[in-house]
Structures are given as structure tokens and as C-alpha cells.
Amino acid sequence: MPQGQPAVIPDDGLxxxxxxDRPLLIVHTGDGKGKSTAAFxxxxxxxxxxWPVGVFQFVKSAKWRIGEERxxxxxxxxxxxxxxTWHKMGEGWSWVQHRIDPGAQPAxxxxxxxxxxxxDLAAQTYRLYVLDELTYPLKWxxxxxxxxxxxxxxxxGRQHVVVTGRAAPPRLLDAADLVTEMTKxxxxxxxGQKGQRGIEW
Amino acid sequence: MPQGQPAVIPDDGLxxxxxxDRPLLIVHTGDGKGKSTAAFxxxxxxxxxxWPVGVFQFVKSAKWRIGEERxxxxxxxxxxxxxxTWHKMGEGWSWVQHRIDPGAQPAxxxxxxxxxxxxDLAAQTYRLYVLDELTYPLKWxxxxxxxxxxxxxxxxGRQHVVVTGRAAPPRLLDAADLVTEMTKxxxxxxxGQKGQRGIEW
Numbered sequence: 001m002p003q004g005q006p007a008v009i010p011d012d013g014l015x016x017x018x019x020x021d022r023p024l025l026i027v028h029t030g031d032g033k034g035k036s037t038a039a040f041x042x043x044x045x046x047x048x049x050x051w052p053v054g055v056f057q058f059v060k061s062a063k064w065r066i067g068e069e070r071x072x073x074x075x076x077x078x079x080x081x082x083x084x085t086w087h088k089m090g091e092g093w094s095w096v097q098h099r100i101d102p103g104a105q106p107a108x109x110x111x112x113x114x115x116x117x118x119x120d121l122a123a124q125t126y127r128l129y130v131l132d133e134l135t136y137p138l139k140w141x142x143x144x145x146x147x148x149x150x151x152x153x154x155x156x157g158r159q160h161v162v163v164t165g166r167a168a169p170p171r172l173l174d175a176a177d178l179v180t181e182m183t184k185x186x187x188x189x190x191x192g193q194k195g196q197r198g199i200e201w
Numbered sequence: 202m203p204q205g206q207p208a209v210i211p212d213d214g215l216x217x218x219x220x221x222d223r224p225l226l227i228v229h230t231g232d233g234k235g236k237s238t239a240a241f242x243x244x245x246x247x248x249x250x251x252w253p254v255g256v257f258q259f260v261k262s263a264k265w266r267i268g269e270e271r272x273x274x275x276x277x278x279x280x281x282x283x284x285x286t287w288h289k290m291g292e293g294w295s296w297v298q299h300r301i302d303p304g305a306q307p308a309x310x311x312x313x314x315x316x317x318x319x320x321d322l323a324a325q326t327y328r329l330y331v332l333d334e335l336t337y338p339l340k341w342x343x344x345x346x347x348x349x350x351x352x353x354x355x356x357x358g359r360q361h362v363v364v365t366g367r368a369a370p371p372r373l374l375d376a377a378d379l380v381t382e383m384t385k386x387x388x389x390x391x392x393g394q395k396g397q398r399g400i401e402w
Contacts, residue, residue: 024400032381034229034239037246041238042400044245045268049399067246071276078275128399160400179386180233186380198250198329199225199243199361 023158024177029135029168032182039130039162040068043084046160047075051082051127054120056113058133058165060106061090065132067198085126089113110137114148121155128160135165138172145169224359225378230336230369233383240331240363241269244285247361248276252283252328255321257314259334259366261307262291266333268399286327290314311338315349322356329361336366339373346370 026042028035046053055072057065069086076084087093089109095116114137120126137143149171152161163172173179227243229236247254256273258266270287277285288294290310296317315338321327338344350372353362364373374380 022397024397026400028235029386030384032383033379034235034242034381034383037242038235038239038383039242040245041235041240041242041269044241044272045238046399048268048271051399067249068242070249071245071282074279074281075272075275078279080275081272173386176387178234178388180235181384181386182233182235182239183231183382183384184380185230185374185382186377196223196225198246198252199227 026162026178027176028164030181032184035164046128047081054126055130107142110142124157133165227363227379228377229365231382233385236365247329248282255327256331308343311343334366
């Protein structure tokens with residue numbers, strides 16, 4: 001519950017209003033739960049503001065986030081609020097015309113996702129981007145961290161970006177306006193419980 | 202992204218399926234952002250499972266969570282998925298027939314909220330409870346921690362409960378199955394930026 005009072009008033013020549021409207025780069029990282037879940041919660045807020053929201057899921061399984069996807073897609077069909085466009089690497093990105101070669105490298109698919117995000121940022125397609133689990137292809141070297149950071153820093157307009165995933169690269173954290181680390185304090189898997197419906201997916 | 206493999210197989214005589222169906226007490230605490238946002242993300246999953254979801258907001262201002270509220274209420278009207286019932290202390294709890302006395306103590310309102318949760322837990326009204334910012338009335342001694350812990354431990358059926366807020370009491374953490382701490386690494390308010398539309402609410 002933010003108290004609304006900034007710790008310092010910056011000497012940046014901006015009005016409070018201009019500062020309020022600054023586009024944010026947000027990172028949810030750490031080993032705990034809630035990184036993606038909180039990002040999809042932000043998508044709810046964006047939808048309620050009437051924004052076009054773009055989700056890019058950098059995970060292999062198309063089954064992940066099935067609950068959030070269904071909920072946000074349903075919201076988008078109500079005609080109230082904004083739009084939600086959902087892109088899944090696990091199903092082959094929707095804009096990719098050629099059939100995904102089953103033997104194709106996931107690195108190529110990840111790079112194709114990033115290239116689309118670059119195009120959308122340049123075109124200002126969305127007001128909020130959820131780049132879910134983007135940290136993994138960064139960590140594995142499939143997508144160049146420096147290029148991502150540079151592109152995000154230079155993005156035009158008022159586009160908010162949320163990146164989720166463990167082990168976010170330090171350069172991304174440096175560039176971010178808001179970083180939250182989710183830390184596991186206690187998890188039922190420690191006590192031998194498996195993930196369950198409605199909680200894990 | 203949980204890997205699905207528990208660290209140990211517990212010697213509790215339960216099948217994996219029975220263990221999977223165990224009701225969870227989840228706590229999102231810490232000074233960082235995302236505690237409530239992640240809880241509302243879980244509500245999306247619950248809705249997608251077709252569950253009745255109950256939200257109890259223990260915050261004074263009725264304006265908080267306005268985006269999530271609009272989104273989840275809209276989802277509930279689609280006829281798909283589950284139901285969402287939203288209770289706000291900040292507007293006077295909906296079930297309270299008498300007009301809230303403007304001079305009334307918030308402690309009384311908080312206790313009224315907790316009494317309703319007790320009744321709903323006993324009646325198994327919801328499958329998922331979001332008790333948003335419940336930690337504050339606990340911290341301030343308005344609601345008795347021992348009673349809350351005892352009631353939650355003894356709740357019947359398969360009701361999941363998510364409690365959010367800073368400074369969760371140790372006894373609540375002991376009773377919880379899953380605890381995530383959200384830690385602020387970097388926040389734009391540190392650089393003098395105020396909260397903004399679509400991000401903070």
C-alpha cells in the first residue's frame with residue numbers, strides 16, 4: 001500500500017504530472033512465486049484502464065498460465081476495458097506464418113518472439129507489455145541482453161513493460177524503474193506436495 | 202515455474218491426489234509490491250477453474266484495487282468460469298445492514314469483516330478467499346491473531362485462503378502452507394516518482 005509520498009522530489013525539471021506519466025520498466029524476479037501472477041494482475045489494471053495489453057509468453061509449454069489466459073481473453077471479449085493480445089511461444093508464435101519445425105531450436109523461437117516485441121515497441125502497439133519468463137532466454141544467451149536493454153531504454157511513447165522470471169540479468173535490473181524480488185519463505189513442495197489446479201495454473 | 206518434483210515424498214499416508222487437493226493457506230508478505238496483485242492473479246485462476254471466489258478488502262479507501270475489482274466483477278458477469286464476490290471495508294461491508302457511523306472505529310469494521318469470513322468458512326461459501334491487507338488489523342490488534350490462526354487451521358473442506366499485507370504475524374506464517382515475501386529492490390518513488398494510473402491502481 002504505497003503512501004503516495006515520494007522520498008525525494010527530483011530535480012529533473014518535470015512536473016508531477018509528467019513524472020506520473022513516465023513509462024515504466026518493471027521486473028519481477030527471485031525464486032519465489034507470484035512473479036508472473038503479479039504481472040497478470042497488472043494486466044488486469046491495464047485492461048481496466050482501457051489499454052491495449054500485449055502478453056508474450058516465453059515458456060515452452062502452452063499449458064502454462066492457462067487460467068490467466070482464459071480470464072484475460074474473456075475480459076477482452078466483453079467490449080469493456082481494453083484489449084488483450086496473447087502470444088505463446090509454446091504454441092508457435094501466432095504471427096509466424098511458417099509451421100514450426102518440430103526439430104527447431106527453442107532459441108530461434110525465442111528470438112522470433114523478441115523481434116516481434118521490437119516491432120511492436122517501435123509501432124507502439126500496446127500500452128502494457130507482459131514479457132513472461134523473458135529472463136530465461138536472456139540467461140541462456142538466446143537473446144542478447146544488451147540489445148534488449150538498449151531497445152527497452154529507447155522505446156518511444158508511454159509504453160509500460162513488465163518482465164518476469166528468475167535470475168534477471170543485472171543490466172536489465174539497472175535499466176528498470178521498479179524491481180521486486182519474490183522470495184520463497186515456505187512452499188508446500190518442500191513438504192512433498194505437488195502443484196495443484198487453480199493454484200499453480 | 203515450479204518443476205513439479207517435490208523435494209521429499211512425505212510419509213503421511215496420503216495419495217498424491219489427496220495431497221494435491223489439500224486446501225492451502227497462502228501468505229504474501231514483505232515490503233515490496235505485488236502482494237495483492239499476485240493474490241488477484243490467483244483469483245483469476247480460481248475464476249477460470251469455475252470456483253466461487255470471495256474477496257475481502259481490509260483497506261480504508263474504497264478506491265484501492267479498483268482495476269482488479271472491475272476486471273474480476275466483469276469476469277463474473279460473463280457466465281463463464283466461477284463467481285466473484287467482492288467485499289470492501291472502505292465502503293462499509295455490503296452485508297452490514299446498519300449505516301456505518303462516520304465516527305465509528307475502523308477496528309469495529311475490521312472485526313465485522315473477520316466475523317463474516319468466519320461464517321463463510323464455516324458455511325464453505327467460497328473455494329478461494331482473498332483476504333487483502335488482513336495483516337494490518339492483525340498488527341494493530343483489532344483482530345486476534347490466535348483466533349484467526351485457529352479458525353483458519355480448523356476450516357472445513359477444501360477452501361484455499363490467501364492473506365496479503367506487510368508484517369504478517371509469525372503465528373500466521375507458521376500456520377501457512379505457502380509463504381512468499383515480496384522485497385522491494387528498486388521503486389520509482391525512491392526517485393521521486395508518484396504512483397500512476399494502471400500501475401498502482
